[in-house]
Amino acid sequence: xxxxEQNSGPLSVPEGAIxxxxxxxxxxxxQSFFWYRxxxxxxxxxxxxxxxxxxxEDGRFTAQLNKASQYVSLLxxxxxPSDSAxxxxxxxxxxxxxxxFGKGTSLLVTP
Amino acid sequence: xxxxxxxxxxxxxxxxxxxTVTCSQNMNHEYMSWYRQDPGLGLRQIYYSMNVEVTxxxxxxxxxxxxxxxxxxxxxxxxxxxxNQTSLYxxxxxxxxxxxxxxxxxxxxxxxxxxxx
Numbered sequence: 001x002x003x004x005e006q007n008s009g010p011l012s013v014p015e016g017a018i019x020x021x022x023x024x025x026x027x028x029x030x031q032s033f034f035w036y037r038x039x040x041x042x043x044x045x046x047x048x049x050x051x052x053x054x055x056x057e058d059g060r061f062t063a064q065l066n067k068a069s070q071y072v073s074l075l076x077x078x079x080x081p082s083d084s085a086x087x088x089x090x091x092x093x094x095x096x097x098x099x100x101f102g103k104g105t106s107l108l109v110t111p
Numbered sequence: 112x113x114x115x116x117x118x119x120x121x122x123x124x125x126x127x128x129x130x131t132v133t134c135s136q137n138m139n140h141e142y143m144s145w146y147r148q149d150p151g152l153g154l155r156q157i158y159y160s161m162n163v164e165v166t167x168x169x170x171x172x173x174x175x176x177x178x179x180x181x182x183x184x185x186x187x188x189x190x191x192x193x194x195n196q197t198s199l200y201x202x203x204x205x206x207x208x209x210x211x212x213x214x215x216x217x218x219x220x221x222x223x224x225x226x227x228x
Contacts, residue, residue: 043219
């Protein structure tokens with residue numbers, strides 16, 4: 001079973017803090033990893049992709065990948081109320097056209 | 112503008128009345144996919160297509176049909192809808208891997224909220 005596991009939350013952080021979202025995956029052949037943000041009732045929006053072990057930074061977002069531990073994380077620095085959403089972790093056994101999604105973590109950033 | 116277009120955005124229907132949700136992309140993507148999203152269950156893949164006339168079942172295909180007669184279109188058909196198919200549906204598309212391109216991004220449509228009474 002190709003499972004991607006996320007804590008459902010809600011994860012509550014104060015404005016300006018760092019939000020840390022975690023994800024584990026079971027399929028060892030997974031090669032590509034993605035973080036999507038989804039506002040309620042809206043479509044998922046890609047915010048980060050990562051393919052190699054280590055960190056990848058893009059603005060306030062940092063994705064971290066550890067293939068040995070089958071672990072992916074997303075850090076959001078200087079969290080804003082507009083970051084309040086559900087964050088979906090996805091793993092792919094290929095370049096990214098076939099995705100296995102986690103159930104998502106709800107993030108609430110409080111002013 | 113690159114986009115995936117789903118129609119309708121909202122649909123209320125009754126049990127047993129056949130319906131089709133259309134999906135069209137303008138990016139010449141080979142791969143297209145349908146997902147349903149339910150509270151607490153996340154995104155689950157219904158069907159996918161790797162190219163014209165090539166379709167395959169995802170994780171929850173029961174009660175659904177698809178076709179891929181043209182590269183840009185991938186309609187989702189519910190022959191006899193039932194209340195347990197009430198859900199939020201998303202169509203998505205992406206390129207298959209090209210060595211000369213960056214890794215793929217999967218583009219999502221805006222979603223179709225379906226209620227079956």
